[in-house]
Amino acid sequence: MYGSRSRFLTIMLWLGMAFLYIPMILLVIYSFNYSKIVPVWGGWSLRWYIHLFQSEEVWNAVILSLQIGVVNATFAVLLGTLAGLAMVRFGQFRGRTLFGGMLVAPLVMPEVITGLSLLLLFITMKDLIGWPADRGFTTITIAHITFSMAYVAVIIQSRLTGMGEDLEEAALDLGAKPFRVLKDITLPRLAPGMISGWLLAFTLSLDDLVIASFVTGPGANTLPILIYARIRLGLRPDINALATIIILVVAVGVAAAAIIMHRHQKRIAQEQQMAAAETA
């Protein structure tokens, strides 16, 4: 139902876009400000970028965050895909209601509660079995996998529901074993969903401050923890520079992913058309 957008809706759209984007545009502009006091304009300069690149602390935080992000996303896709398959394709099984509940709850659970409860778990586990001995990379990664897999499971569930089961049923009728159907039909068709899930899990991990600051240990500062420690005391021009770099990387990454997905879908549509033409 498109084509008829009233003037009121058009104005609201423009205002909404302005509301979403003006703060970020200003953030970027002030990163090129020579002045040490952020809102006072002192001419164009790249000094805060140079300042940023010389900071070893920032580099260490970036590396730690990227490592956690990659490991988290990989495990979250694995566990989230399995969870999505179980929820959509396995019908009723014992404990399904509890499973479904635990899969949705992390999406809306306030971060302070998740952070506090995981920290208390890690402390209790160390008390009982001596693991994890130190808090840092491992504990943050486990915490991130726990909430990221729930997001992946949502993507996988909606994709599985949308795909239907026709191809799988056909393969089973032709005598393929269920495991082979999963490996050769279901998983390849899920691949785009798994890629989006990986990217989402990676971003969620890079973005998390509250849970990470609960479960981290001494010396393990992720990028959000470092940024937060700096901006708590007020505006800092080097953080504007860091923000600009992050916004740039995200915008390029998301745009590239969107274009690749779009082309992929177009190619599949073309192949299907050609196949249809051949059989006709």
Place this chain on the structure above:
Amino acid sequence: MSENTAMEERAAIFDKAMLGKLADWAQSSWRTIVVVLPYAWLLIFFLAPFFIVAKISLAELLIASPPFSRMIEWTDSGIMTIRLVFDNFAYIFEDDLYMSTYLNSLKISTISTFLCLLIGYPIAYGIVRSGPVAKNLLLFAIILPFWTSFLLRVYAWMGLLADQGTINNLLISLGLIDEPIRMLYTEFAVYVGIVYTYMPFMILPLYANMEKLDGSLNEAAADLGSKPTNTFFTITLPLTTPGIIAGGLLVFIPATGEYVIPDLLGGGNVLMIGRLLYDEFHRNFDWPVASAVAIVLLILLVLPMTIYQYYQGKSTGGA
């Protein structure tokens, strides 16, 4: 099938017993593995921690490591004693600070949710009513900020709202005000921050709901002489209730426990429960009270979370 037997033969050459058994095991029990792996993970790292929080909320504060008393203790004669201390909950309910903080959090998250709905609804409706190309671009524009750092989006508003910030500078240079208006570190700043960062969570469920609406209903109403405002309130609005509920809960629940926004934009002036919990744990090291605060917050949010889960289950077609 022939490929399968060929592979089995090859495997047999390498190690008949081992690989054959492994393949059999994978064939027969992969369904169990699919369920058990994520299930076990969530039981250990999601469900079990809540029982630990509940346990510690019933303990006493000790100056020790860990800083709380044990629930189960064995006396010398081998008798088990269980100690449950409800003082922490009594403390929370009797202290005005905690009660007013809970109420203030609920007030702020409720008003923010309505503001998000008020601004987000026309935006979502505008996107649905746009042409196919504009629709994709607008959706992309709504989702893009979601991929950038939450923390930095809050930080952007610190620069706008500060006494020496962009908005005050602009108003002063236009001659509209002489003295800067205090906006940063007020409740107003917290509202702006929550509405700004949670807006996509309101717009996307609304959009998903509105896109499924049948436009012919509106046309039929118009043909029968209904005015657009009347059509909106009698047809469109009731049909988008599921989207409003899903979007509203996605804003309301996390906003109630929000920590970063009241801390960075509210300063010390805005009391919210997430911030109080964080401070109780990290600054006062009072784990039992922090755990009790978490349990009470969880109880407050159980109902909205259950409603959300019900709608989520329906929309993914799982249940």
